[in-house]
Amino acid sequence: MQQVIGIDLGGTNLRVAVVNEDGTLVKETSTPTDSDRGPEAIIEDMIRFITDFQVEFPGITGVGIGSPGPLDAETGVILNPPNLPGWKHVPLTKQIREAVNLPVFLENDANVAALAEATSGAGVGHESVYYITWSTGIGGGFVLKGKLQPGSAGYAGEIGNMIVQPGGTQYATLNPGALEAVASGTAIGLEGKRQLGIDGGAEVVFNLANKGNTEAKRIIDDAMDYLAIGIANITFALDPSLFILGGGVMQAGDELLTSLHEKVHSILYEGQKVEMKKATLGGKAGVIGAAQLALA
Amino acid sequence: MQQVIGIDLGGTNLRVAVVNEDGTLVKETSTPTDSDRGPEAIIEDMIRFITDFQVEFPGITGVGIGSPGPLDAETGVILNPPNLPGWKHVPLTKQIREAVNLPVFLENDANVAALAEATSGAGVGHESVYYITWSTGIGGGFVLKGKLQPGSAGYAGEIGNMIVQPGGTQYATLNPGALEAVASGTAIGLEGKRQLGIDGGAEVVFNLANKGNTEAKRIIDDAMDYLAIGIANITFALDPSLFILGGGVMQAGDELLTSLHEKVHSILYEGQKVEMKKATLGGKAGVIGAAQLALA
Numbered sequence: 004m005q006q007v008i009g010i011d012l013g014g015t016n017l018r019v020a021v022v023n024e025d026g027t028l029v030k031e032t033s034t035p036t037d038s039d040r041g042p043e044a045i046i047e048d049m050i051r052f053i054t055d056f057q058v059e060f061p062g063i064t065g066v067g068i069g070s071p072g073p074l075d076a077e078t079g080v081i082l083n084p085p086n087l088p089g090w091k092h093v094p095l096t097k098q099i100r101e102a103v104n105l106p107v108f109l110e111n112d113a114n115v116a117a118l119a120e121a122t123s124g125a126g127v128g129h130e131s132v133y134y135i136t137w138s139t140g141i142g143g144g145f146v147l148k149g150k151l152q153p154g155s156a157g158y159a160g161e162i163g164n165m166i167v168q169p170g171g172t173q174y175a176t177l178n179p180g181a182l183e184a185v186a187s188g189t190a191i192g193l194e195g196k197r198q199l200g201i202d203g204g205a206e207v208v209f210n211l212a213n214k215g216n217t218e219a220k221r222i223i224d225d226a227m228d229y230l231a232i233g234i235a236n237i238t239f240a241l242d243p244s245l246f247i248l249g250g251g252v253m254q255a256g257d258e259l260l261t262s263l264h265e266k267v268h269s270i271l272y273e274g275q276k277v278e279m280k281k282a283t284l285g286g287k288a289g290v291i292g293a294a295q296l297a298l299a
Numbered sequence: 300m301q302q303v304i305g306i307d308l309g310g311t312n313l314r315v316a317v318v319n320e321d322g323t324l325v326k327e328t329s330t331p332t333d334s335d336r337g338p339e340a341i342i343e344d345m346i347r348f349i350t351d352f353q354v355e356f357p358g359i360t361g362v363g364i365g366s367p368g369p370l371d372a373e374t375g376v377i378l379n380p381p382n383l384p385g386w387k388h389v390p391l392t393k394q395i396r397e398a399v400n401l402p403v404f405l406e407n408d409a410n411v412a413a414l415a416e417a418t419s420g421a422g423v424g425h426e427s428v429y430y431i432t433w434s435t436g437i438g439g440g441f442v443l444k445g446k447l448q449p450g451s452a453g454y455a456g457e458i459g460n461m462i463v464q465p466g467g468t469q470y471a472t473l474n475p476g477a478l479e480a481v482a483s484g485t486a487i488g489l490e491g492k493r494q495l496g497i498d499g500g501a502e503v504v505f506n507l508a509n510k511g512n513t514e515a516k517r518i519i520d521d522a523m524d525y526l527a528i529g530i531a532n533i534t535f536a537l538d539p540s541l542f543i544l545g546g547g548v549m550q551a552g553d554e555l556l557t558s559l560h561e562k563v564h565s566i567l568y569e570g571q572k573v574e575m576k577k578a579t580l581g582g583k584a585g586v587i588g589a590a591q592l593a594l595a
Contacts, residue, residue: 130451131450131451133536143536145536145537147443147448152443152537153538154427154537154538154539155426155427155538155539155540156538156571156572157538158534158535158538158567158568158571159536159537159538160535160536161535161538161568162535162536163535164535164568165531165532165535165536166463166528166531166532166566167462167465168465169463169464169524169525169528176569178566228465229465232462232465235461235462236461236462236532236536237536238454239454239455239456239457239458239459239460239461240429240439240441240455240456240458240461240532240533240536240537241441241448241450241455241536241537242449242450242451242452242453242454242455242457243450243451244451270462270474271454272454272457272460273472275452275454276452
């Protein structure tokens with residue numbers, strides 16, 4: 004059985020794992036990214052983890068890396084991710100390849116999670132899967148017949164910038180009324196501050212809602228209305244056989260998926276259906292999906 | 300070279316053609332659909348045209364049919380299209396197959412036009428093509444590597460029902476603020492009546508705009524703003540390498556494509572690009588795309 008290495012380069016932790024071709028995780032190691040150290044020190048860590056694994060698993064055939072964007076998957080260069088301060092135009096795959104003499108692949112973290120969930124997680128058995136991460140931001144990825152579809156220039160899955168409320172709330176460099184600006188965890192937190200005067204972000208809004216606070220409930224409900232529009236619009240464009248919902252906000256309660264499912268169906272044609280599931284791989288999606296980039 | 304028959308069953312005309320596997324049209328015949336005659340008479344016409352072509356081109360290997368929806372492509376049944384009055388749950392492919400002893404395939408007309416334009420029209424050489432028909436209605440189809448992607452239940456391309464103005468204008472059975480309700484030829488015509496008191500639909504609004512009427516120009520510009528949101532949102536979800544714009548409204552002026560292209564780019568990320576072209580096959584898209592359904 005083919006074995007490859009998956010690397011999840013996150014803003015907080017660097018995770019490196021040996022993964023079988025069937026998606027099972029064989030062995031994993033991790034260290035805080037501690038991004039203040041700068042890219043060279045972190046790349047040294049990666050290379051050390053890989054070479055250690057090469058000794059233990061001599062049959063390893065390749066390395067896949069998932070990283071925050073923006074990045075250029077084709078050339079393997081990390082451009083300047085807000086979540087990796089100090090990384091500016093780092094030719095990551097080239098540096099790793101030269102050090103470990105293996106083929107190395109790079110993709111953004113949402114696409115990597117999409118690939119993992121579609122082929123080894125909630126999407127097993129489904130022909131076309133649209134993965135959505137509902138977190139501080141909103142991103143996604145499209146997987147068709149087990150193959151990631153990054154789009155013609157790597158922008159597929161950038162659904163956080165889809166306009167769902169023309170002329171609406173603006174946030175960061177996104178479009179006014181962008182999905183992420185009106186439905187993300189960040190958006191929920193900002194509305195909590197604006198409407199209820201609370202700090203602490205989405206988590207506090209969810210806690211208040213769970214205690215019965217009507218205004219907090221309405222803030223969450225409004226965000227879900229917009230997320231439902233985003234999901235329904237993707238369904239009209241593409242009609243995937245399954246949506247998988249991952250990300251931190253999805254952890255706030257089991258009833259979220261049910262409620263979102265109802266809202267989406269209120270927008271679809273009469274009789275039209277779409278299946279929606281919660282992501283199942285949790286924190287492992289990053290290394291498993293990254294490894295799958297390296298499978299022949 | 301493989302030869303197949305393509306049938307374009309339209310509300311106005313029935314067109315039947317022999318098409319080579321490279322998409323070239325060999326011979327075509329047509330008759331008014333005259334849908335008052337009912338499905339049986341029209342199906343008899345189809346069968347007669349096919350059997351005549353079978354005598355002249357004995358190597359014909361299959362038949363593809365494009366029809367207004369709703370229909371069930373998998374079972375080959377036409378459900379109850381508004382544009383084909385009297386057609387209710389007609390098992391079209393079964394009836395044709397039993398009469399002519401050839402495999403018969405069915406798809407909705409927007410998907411068929413998408414397939415034709417992607418593989419034999421403006422999309423030649425492009426890996427992923429999203430076709431949009433901007434006409435009395437708004438529809439589309441997604442073609443990846445030459446293969447139509449109708450979606451898990453045939454709803455891919457139903458972009459006319461995407462919400463681009465939540466809580467906005469409602470039209471027919473579509474969602475409030477659906478793309479078709481705010482950006483179609485019908486929508487432009489209705490706004491012309493509402494704002495300018497004119498009858499005659501989108502054509503009259505375009506004529507007024509061409510003569511310099513500021514309000515007519517604004518009606519068209521508003522519609523294009525929403526269409527641009529729809530195109531940009533599909534780009535964020537899918538990032539196709541090309542959009543092809545067809546349909547009657549696109550005939551109103553060459554500057555429409557340029558203007559739409561600018562509007563879409565004002566929504567995309569800085570540096571992000573998308574290619575857009577006008578459809579090239581015109582009325583032939585229906586028979587050519589239908590024929591391609593039948594190619595092995």
